[in-house]
Amino acid sequence: MYGGYLNVFVEAFGEEGERWDLFRVVEGEFPELEDLPKYDGFVVSGSPYDAYGNQPWILKLCFLLQILDSMAKKVLECHQDEVLEVPIGANVIGYSEKTGVEMFMLESHILGIQGHPEYTIDILNNLIDRLLIDQFIQEDLAENAKNMLERTEPDRKCLVKICRKFLKGR
Numbered sequence: 001m002y003g004g005y006l007n008v009f010v011e012a013f014g015e016e017g018e019r020w021d022l023f024r025v026v027e028g029e030f031p032e033l034e035d036l037p038k039y040d041g042f043v044v045s046g047s048p049y050d051a052y053g054n055q056p057w058i059l060k061l062c063f064l065l066q067i068l069d070s071m072a073k074k075v076l077e078c079h080q081d082e083v084l085e086v087p088i089g090a091n092v093i094g095y096s097e098k099t100g101v102e103m104f105m106l107e108s109h110i111l112g113i114q115g116h117p118e119y120t121i122d123i124l125n126n127l128i129d130r131l132l133i134d135q136f137i138q139e140d141l142a143e144n145a146k147n148m149l150e151r152t153e154p155d156r157k158c159l160v161k162i163c164r165k166f167l168k169g170r
Contacts, residue, residue: 009043012118013163041167083112103162111166117159121149 006022014020021039023029031039086092086104090112094103104112119127125146132142 005045008118008120008123009045012160013043013167015164015168040169043167083114086112111163113159113163115159117156117163119156121153124149 006020010018010020021031023031083101083104086101087106090104090106090110092101092103093105094113096102099114101112102114106112128137128142128145131137132139137145
């Protein structure tokens, strides 16, 4: 629908002339270790899997993130599981009444975000439709959510700006 989820991130965080590579880690596709220095940063998106699984790709991804951390590469994380405590050395830089860790930063090269700044109104409407079809939500909740989206655009501009500046080292 959007040309793949990679395009959603490129649209939100990318700039003209940049090259973004996609690695389908669920299918065992990772960058080669010797190629890591060629990259300025990485965006690690969410997944329908949980972070506590023992699938080979999850274990390999965790190891890759540790390597990137040691290389001080820019890593932007987005994931399904809620972060209740930040990693050792990280600082909470955003929170809400509902979620104690909305955003965290580890030194200057890892930024973790609970929300989805890449989600547009179109994506949110499609998500609501899918949740309704799959019977995760009731019709009245779906209607209320769509009405709210019509009245108030999600405030994502600030988060998109933060992510862009982080990934570009600005």
